[in-house]
Amino acid sequence: MAARNNSTTSSVGAQQRDRKRSVAEEPVTSVLSGGDVPVPRDGETWDADEEVLAALGYKPEFKREFTLWTTFCVSFAVLGLLPSFASTLYYGMGYAGTAGMTWGWLVAMIGIQSVAASMAELCSSMPTSGGLYYAAAVLAGPRWGPLASWLTGWSNWFGQVTGAPSVNYGTAAMILAAASIQNPDYVPNDYQTFLLTIFIMIIHACMASFPTRWIAKVNSAGSTFNMIALVIVIIIIPAACDRTAHGLSKFNPSSAVWGDIYEGTSYPAGVSVLMSFISVIWTMSGYDSPFHLAEECSNANIASPRAIFMTSATGGIFGWFLQLVVAYTVVDIDTVLGSDLGQPFAAYLVDVLPKPVVLAVLSLTIIAGFAMGQGCMIAASRVTFAYARDDCLPFSFLLKKVNTRTRTPVNAVWFNSLVGCLVLLLIFGGSIAIGAIFSIGALAAFVAFTIPIFIRVFFVGNNFRPGPWNLGRFSIPIGVVASAFVALMVPILCLPSVTGSDLDASGMNWTAVVYGGPMILVMIWWVVSARKWFKGPKVNVQHMMLGNEGAVIEGKEAGSGSEDGEAVVVDGKGKAT
Structure with a gap:
């Protein structure tokens, strides 16, 4: 039964990969890893702009009414x-x-x-x-x-x-x-x-x-x-x-x-x-x-x-x-x-x-x-x-x-x-x-x-x-x-x-x-507390994780490609650095 479930999950992952492009194929520098594939929720479809945004780790939340x-x-x-x-x-x-x-x-x-x-x-x-x-x-x-x-x-x-x-x-x-x-x-x-x-x-x-x-x-x-x-x-x-x-x-x-x-x-x-x-x-x-x-x-x-x-x-x-x-x-x-x-x-x-x-x-x-x-x-x-x-x-x-x-x-x-x-x-x-x-x-x-x-x-x-x-x-x-x-x-x-x-x-x-005072307070906040919990931009889009194509990850932290949720730079060839 477990093997059958794994096979089904892999099949779903393969279908999703066929339907959506990976981050490495988008013209972006992202917190996601190059091999990650953002996927829409059930019933959602993405246009080109929304695919680019998803490759950056964010789900679409606004209407694109600006030209x-x-x-x-x-x-x-x-x-x-x-x-x-x-x-x-x-x-x-x-x-x-x-x-x-x-x-x-x-x-x-x-x-x-x-x-x-x-x-x-x-x-x-x-x-x-x-x-x-x-x-x-x-x-x-x-x-x-x-x-x-x-x-x-x-x-x-x-x-x-x-x-x-x-x-x-x-x-x-x-x-x-x-x-x-x-x-x-x-x-x-x-x-x-x-x-x-x-x-x-x-x-x-x-x-x-x-x-x-x-x-x-x-x-x-x-x-x-x-x-x-x-x-x-x-x-x-x-x-x-x-x-x-x-x-x-x-x-x-x-x-x-x-x-x-x-x-x-x-x-x-x-x-x-x-x-x-x-x-x-x-x-x-x-x-x-x-x-x-x-x-x-x-x-x-x-x-x-x-x-x-x-x-x-x-x-x-x-x-x-x-x-x-x-x-x-x-x-x-x-x-x-x-x-x-x-x-x-x-x-x-x-x-x-x-x-x-x-x-x-x-x-x-x-x-x-x-x-x-x-x-x-x-x-x-x-x-x-x-x-x-x-x-x-x-x-x-x-x-x-x-x-x-x-x-x-x-x-x-x-x-x-x-x-x-x-x-x-x-x-x-x-x-x-x-x-x-x-x-x-x-x-x-x-x-x-x-x-x-x-x-x-x-x-x-x-x-x-x-x-x-x-x-x-x-x-x-x-x-x-x-x-x-x-x-x-x-x-x-x-x-x-x-x-x-x-x-x-x-x-x-x-x-x-007036500028330096608040910035000093911000730095104190960083040293005392924020460095422990702030990891940069938080991914909020579902994506298939690099090296684990069968699993759809509900993004919570920046840089899903690393185990500790840290950011990854993607170079011009789509390689993570």
Whole structure:
């Protein structure tokens, strides 16, 4: 009887192997072993996208209603060039002046585009909602994978969860600045800014709880408006510029725009330019969104990496045009930075444009900022869901639930909103304190972006199995540039703008504390407890195990191919390493 049962089981396994391809035949780098064969439950069928996801160890849970265009729209909305530029003008212009905005932007984009290209290559090979966190676990291997995944995941989450609050804070500040322009007797206070930002957060949380199809349409419209508004602003500012009212020429001379470095910090000019990169990095940190939406995108291992690369490239080009427009038309940097309006971009517009045009440009920027905050909320909720699915976060049992009606991670949306509202209490700590959320978003995001890229370049090498979208022989050199750029910028982003006796609590750069403090707690948690139970991404799809073709395994741990549930890297020939 036992022999007969074994024979029947082997026959079932053989039939399943004939029906489904093994992991080694899929264009993925997976936590599963190369010979494992994911199998659907009874009554289920998988399309090509779902087979790729199953080869990565996950069962399909979302509707794939995003396309290349709608995924790009969410990503471009998160990038939000116009509102991002407006929100971070204080750093871009205030640290190095127009030189940092012109050639400084170009230098920064070399590093940023390298990071985006390397990330897109990882996305093509591992198109999951976990994204960078999953990639770090697989690429670092059995010994270091859990720790690399833990650090990447938490750093990325810190960047994601502060995205919507920082964007919405900037939007609220612009709304109140517009009110001040309309009524000069009105001066907004911190309490009003806080309440307005919270109100915007609640609206976005409601919108992010919609079904995927609705979210795609809303973000497509928002992103389209964002692009149109950006082009309008780039055209309207030089066309309506009224610098002659100040007794100046129509535009600043090129020698001043490209050559004069504003002394906005206590450091040498070169360091000041590097410090101004915070504006570029924070503005250009939204292109990872297609990675986190990969499980909701059709043809994900091609469409998602394309969306990543397109977002960064398009944002870099149009962002530079916007920088040039402002650099050539700004009247006085000191006036812009010290205005009572509390919003440098609004102060700049008041200096160079007639009042009706100022209000029109601010209105376009505010609407674009609203769309950007919505995109940030969506991307962050997918990251939270992915990490909760692997029990990485507190209350994971609630956060990993997908709403049965909307088929979206509603619990994750509202959890992120609550955390974001608590972060916004920094408003009452002053401009330096709330400004830390911008540095955190830039620093946390790029640390998470680069950990798996660094591992892939310096430790995995040719054992990485690229997906259909890849960089070919340029993969390693581009990855080296990306890693070097972030290694340079991490300490730069933590520098205060003043030094010596001028440095006090009000001038301190709190990024190292606000980001470093939680990361230290995360590391303590790892040492004390998490290293004992956290093993990286958890497989939740049934699969036939390598070397035991007759047995269908109900996946629970990462890397079913090894006895202790550790991750396995599959090389280009489908061999486990």
